[in-house]
Amino acid sequence: MSAGTLIAASAGGVVEGSATARPAPDGRPGGIHYFARFGVTEALIAEALAAALSRGGDSADVYFQHRVTNDLALEDGAVNRAYAAVELGVGVRVVKGDQTGYGYTEDLSPSALRACAQTAAAIADGPSRAAPERFHLAVRLPQRYPLTLRWDEIGSERKLPLLDGLNARAFAADPRVRKVNVHLRDEAGAVLIADSEGRLVEDEQPMTLLALSCVAEAGGRREQGGYNVAGRAGFEFYGPERLDRVVREAVARTTVLFEAVAPPAGEMPVVLAAGSSGILLHEAIGHGMEADFNRKGVSIYADKVGKPVARPFVNIVDDATNVGARGAINVDDEGNEAGCTHLVENGVLATYLHDAISARHYRVTPTGNGRRQGYAFPPMPRMRSTYMLPGPHRREEIIRSVKKGIYCQNFTNGQVNIGAGDFTFYVKNGYLIEDGRLTRPIKDVNIIGNGPRVLEKVDMVSDDLEIDEGGWTCGKDGQNVPVSQGLPTVRVSSITVGGRGA
Amino acid sequence: MDPAETMLETARAAVRLAERKGAREAAAGAYRVRNVEVQWRDGRLERVSEATTRGLGLELYVDGRYASVSTSDLRPEAVDRFVEGTVRLTRTLAVDPYRALPDPALYAPQARVDLDLEDRHYQENTPEARRAVAEGLESAARAAPGAEAILSVTTSVGDTFAETFRVHSNGFEGSRRVTDFWVSAQVSVQDPDGRRPEDWAAAAARHRSELPALSDVGGEAARRALSRVGSRKGDSALLTMAVENRAAGRLLGSLLAALGASALQQKRSFLEGQLGRKVASRLLDLKDDPLLPRGLGSRLYDGEGLAARPFKVFEEGTLASYYVDTYYGKKLGMAPTTRGPSNLTLKLGAKDRAGLLADLGEGILVTGFLGGNSNSTTGDFSLGVQGFRVREGRLGEPIGEMNVSGRHQELWPRLSAVGNDPYRYSALRAPTLVFERVQFAGL
Numbered sequence: 001m002s003a004g005t006l007i008a009a010s011a012g013g014v015v016e017g018s019a020t021a022r023p024a025p026d027g028r029p030g031g032i033h034y035f036a037r038f039g040v041t042e043a044l045i046a047e048a049l050a051a052a053l054s055r056g057g058d059s060a061d062v063y064f065q066h067r068v069t070n071d072l073a074l075e076d077g078a079v080n081r082a083y084a085a086v087e088l089g090v091g092v093r094v095v096k097g098d099q100t101g102y103g104y105t106e107d108l109s110p111s112a113l114r115a116c117a118q119t120a121a122a123i124a125d126g127p128s129r130a131a132p133e134r135f136h137l138a139v140r141l142p143q144r145y146p147l148t149l150r151w152d153e154i155g156s157e158r159k160l161p162l163l164d165g166l167n168a169r170a171f172a173a174d175p176r177v178r179k180v181n182v183h184l185r186d187e188a189g190a191v192l193i194a195d196s197e198g199r200l201v202e203d204e205q206p207m208t209l210l211a212l213s214c215v216a217e218a219g220g221r222r223e224q225g226g227y228n229v230a231g232r233a234g235f236e237f238y239g240p241e242r243l244d245r246v247v248r249e250a251v252a253r254t255t256v257l258f259e260a261v262a263p264p265a266g267e268m269p270v271v272l273a274a275g276s277s278g279i280l281l282h283e284a285i286g287h288g289m290e291a292d293f294n295r296k297g298v299s300i301y302a303d304k305v306g307k308p309v310a311r312p313f314v315n316i317v318d319d320a321t322n323v324g325a326r327g328a329i330n331v332d333d334e335g336n337e338a339g340c341t342h343l344v345e346n347g348v349l350a351t352y353l354h355d356a357i358s359a360r361h362y363r364v365t366p367t368g369n370g371r372r373q374g375y376a377f378p379p380m381p382r383m384r385s386t387y388m389l390p391g392p393h394r395r396e397e398i399i400r401s402v403k404k405g406i407y408c409q410n411f412t413n414g415q416v417n418i419g420a421g422d423f424t425f426y427v428k429n430g431y432l433i434e435d436g437r438l439t440r441p442i443k444d445v446n447i448i449g450n451g452p453r454v455l456e457k458v459d460m461v462s463d464d465l466e467i468d469e470g471g472w473t474c475g476k477d478g479q480n481v482p483v484s485q486g487l488p489t490v491r492v493s494s495i496t497v498g499g500r501g502a
Numbered sequence: 503m504d505p506a507e508t509m510l511e512t513a514r515a516a517v518r519l520a521e522r523k524g525a526r527e528a529a530a531g532a533y534r535v536r537n538v539e540v541q542w543r544d545g546r547l548e549r550v551s552e553a554t555t556r557g558l559g560l561e562l563y564v565d566g567r568y569a570s571v572s573t574s575d576l577r578p579e580a581v582d583r584f585v586e587g588t589v590r591l592t593r594t595l596a597v598d599p600y601r602a603l604p605d606p607a608l609y610a611p612q613a614r615v616d617l618d619l620e621d622r623h624y625q626e627n628t629p630e631a632r633r634a635v636a637e638g639l640e641s642a643a644r645a646a647p648g649a650e651a652i653l654s655v656t657t658s659v660g661d662t663f664a665e666t667f668r669v670h671s672n673g674f675e676g677s678r679r680v681t682d683f684w685v686s687a688q689v690s691v692q693d694p695d696g697r698r699p700e701d702w703a704a705a706a707a708r709h710r711s712e713l714p715a716l717s718d719v720g721g722e723a724a725r726r727a728l729s730r731v732g733s734r735k736g737d738s739a740l741l742t743m744a745v746e747n748r749a750a751g752r753l754l755g756s757l758l759a760a761l762g763a764s765a766l767q768q769k770r771s772f773l774e775g776q777l778g779r780k781v782a783s784r785l786l787d788l789k790d791d792p793l794l795p796r797g798l799g800s801r802l803y804d805g806e807g808l809a810a811r812p813f814k815v816f817e818e819g820t821l822a823s824y825y826v827d828t829y830y831g832k833k834l835g836m837a838p839t840t841r842g843p844s845n846l847t848l849k850l851g852a853k854d855r856a857g858l859l860a861d862l863g864e865g866i867l868v869t870g871f872l873g874g875n876s877n878s879t880t881g882d883f884s885l886g887v888q889g890f891r892v893r894e895g896r897l898g899e900p901i902g903e904m905n906v907s908g909r910h911q912e913l914w915p916r917l918s919a920v921g922n923d924p925y926r927y928s929a930l931r932a933p934t935l936v937f938e939r940v941q942f943a944g945l
Contacts, residue, residue: 078596086573102551224879265943266738298690415873419698424873424886446874446884498905500941
């Protein structure tokens with residue numbers, strides 16, 4: 001099914017994680033630095049690419065990945081479990097027209113790499129092509145993940161007090177809190193991409209994520225909620241303000257649920273709060289603008305570029321350049337420059353999100369959206385950080401304009417059918433709007449709409465854009481990648497709310 | 503040494519290494535998996551992916567503390583450094599008195615049945631045969647009545663050969679070899695109003711000979727997609743809901759999420775304290791059966807090495823068992839059952855889908871869920887749906903962009919009929935289910 005999904009982080013879900021790797025200092029010119037420790041050389045890559053092109057593919061690339069993930073989890077008052085994972089492997093891709101052959105292996109020896117490349121080569125069936133012997137830097141890397149405290153230099157003894165402190169503060173914040181889970185993840189490592197054009201680039205890609213969730217009890221009722229933050233950053237990410245916010249928001253978002261009512265069922269105006277409501281864009285338009293679906297003619301947005309899809313004050317971008325954001329990248333997983341792409345410009349559908357295959361198909365420059373989960377997966381067009389630019393209205397004005405509707409604040413997940421255009425997102429926290437005022441809290445309600453129809457109904461956009469700091473993960477065709485999203489306060493004049501009140 | 507022997511030895515060596523580095527107990531899992539997938543689109547090959555992949559996981563019990571690790575970097579010196587580093591890390595954690603390997607008494611007796619999970623003809627599958635199947639699936643889709651409206655057909659064919667090995671320092675050693683074969687077809691069609699609705703059909707089996715005819719899968723995908731043309735949003739209303747077999751697993755799955763010992767112990771289960779109580783209609787009679795020959799969820803031992811046995815999860819609507827692993831079982835003072843589901847089978851009714859629809863008269867048949875979520879702490883759920891209006895006992899117009907909401911505590915007592923048509927291509931073999939008075943949201 002051509003469906004994209006989006007899931008928020010939670011402290012309940014377990015991950016894997018770690019080891020020590022010492023990446024090279026930033027800012028070095030081309031050549032192999034990080035992967036030299038694994039015996040990767042230009043000669044090894046040249047040999048693999050020669051095998052990849054041995055049956056006449058148009059182009060080929062190799063993608064080496066080393067990722068070390070560490071997880072610490074606190075449950076029942078103690079940091080009593082750790083998870084660590086090391087991923088090391090290489091994927092070889094051969095492209096012939098829009099056809100792809102792919103192989104991967106964890107064994108980086110010349111013989112294993114050659115066998116893997118020959119597997120991928122089988123997509124083509126012709127005389128061999130010449131492969132490069134020397135490589136040059138694919139792109140100059142911007143510094144979008146500056147960090148001061150590298151994860152491979154932070155021992156668990158520095159991380160443990162952070163989790164213990166959050167636990168104590170969450171319990172102290174409200175006597176109704178009965179269970180607290182804290183989960184801290186960090187990732188260090190790098191990717192190396194080299195292709196048959198002789199381009200080569202290495203990028204070190206840090207990531208961290210912190211989730212606090214709690215269960216509260218009152219009057220025989222239980223509610224569960226939480227808050228999470230994520231970014232491409234080091235240990236310095238966890239400053240006092242951010243940690244305060246994690247505790248405050250996690251507890252507030254849980255305890256407010258005791259007052260929550262079921263919202264009504266049916267169509268009504270919906271106001272989306274600034275920040276994580278960007279989930280609307282991710283589902284309503286982002287996936288549908290991924291060029292693979294359009295190249296295949298299966299997206300509801302196929303053939304709509306250049307046509308008006310929203311009011312003139314609606315501008316939507318997918319941006320790789322937000323420094324430190326979870327969705328930021330210096331370079332995409334095909335070695336292409338990654339910048340800011342306009343999906344909708346002044347209400348007009350502007351640019352699809354391209355990988356190299358779709359860019360060739362449409363004869364445009366790749367937009368740097370070719371991404372992959374890891375070495376076991378070929379790249380495809382994916383979002384990075386998707387958000388709407390500020391508009392002409394004010395938040396207060398927007399809320400005041402609604403007689404009866406809902407205000408959505410916090411979300412857990414969303415999904416879309418790319419061809420029919422139907423999408424959903426699940427609201428964990430929000431409020432009823434009655435006569436222009438936020439009144440009773442609401443919870444646990446799914447919202448369902450149709451992408452193009454809902455974009456047309458975005459009739460007010462505020463000036464208060466926020467990029468959400470949460471740990472969003474986008475799923476497509478079995479591959480997960482980290483993304484960000486954002487929104488100013490927005491009004492959708494009518495959409496179906498899956499409530500059950502009157 | 504053959505590769506399987508090598509991976510078993512890797513697991514054994516990892517346990518010995520962990521003990522040498524200071525772990526009091528350890529468990530290791532190693533795997534070697536060959537994956538092949540062919541994707542075909544609109545008359546040509548789209549993508550071929552093939553790889554043999556391997557990895558190692560290790561659980562360490564060090565001075566009353568616990569950590570679990572995994573790596574795909576199996577170079578001996580790298581594994582050595584990794585284990586040493588992790589033992590050091592584990593020593594910095596809090597002591598956890600509930601962490602230990604399972605009681606070895608629970609490793610036996612394993613059932614003496616041949617689960618027949620490996621197709622011995624696996625090696626006979628060829629790239630040409632896979633391509634021919636992928637192409638055949640497309641032809642079948644394009645042979646469906648009304649195929650002029652088809653925009654695109656994507657099919658995929660894949661198979662997996664997996665060997666996994668598990669070794670515990672307190673005496674457990676297990677190995678298994680399984681094969682999986684799957685086919686799928688996805689069809690997009692043109693709706694005159696500009697939408698491009700899509701639907702899919704798929705099948706999976708342990709043995710290649712058990713896959714259905716290509717015409718069944720390709721044809722079903724096309725028929726389903728074509729039937730979505732002209733879908734409309736219906737009125738918000740309380741209606742009888744039938745859920746098609748292949749979609750019903752989503753509902754059962756969210757109910758099962760509240761049965762895990764970790765959810766119980768962490769106060770995140772609305773089914774806490776309900777063991778032995780009636781929580782659903784008597785038609786909910788659900789068995790966890792790990793011993794079904796050729797089953798997609800079959801196993802002789804579970805993820806902790808515990809000998810697998812069939813048990814009732816719900817018996818005539820009464821909650822009969824939780825899913826209890828060693829760790830949370832100790833925390834709760836409950837005997838372990840197993841950490842998570844194997845195959846799930848429901849006691850079947852007498853009627854097929856058409857028969858159930860004829861009985862229900864007016865309502866909605868849900869053929870797919872879209873997004874949404876279920877809150878295992880409170881039992882609240884809210885899910886996007888698509889399907890068909892049912893009028894006078896027959897399928898009516900397609901509906902979409904609608905939603906169902908409620909609470910599991912209220913939904914399952916309203917289960918009013920169960921079909922005779924379990925979905926074969928999932929470990930969760932749900933039949934068509936019918937529920938009375940469900941809140942739909944639409945217009």
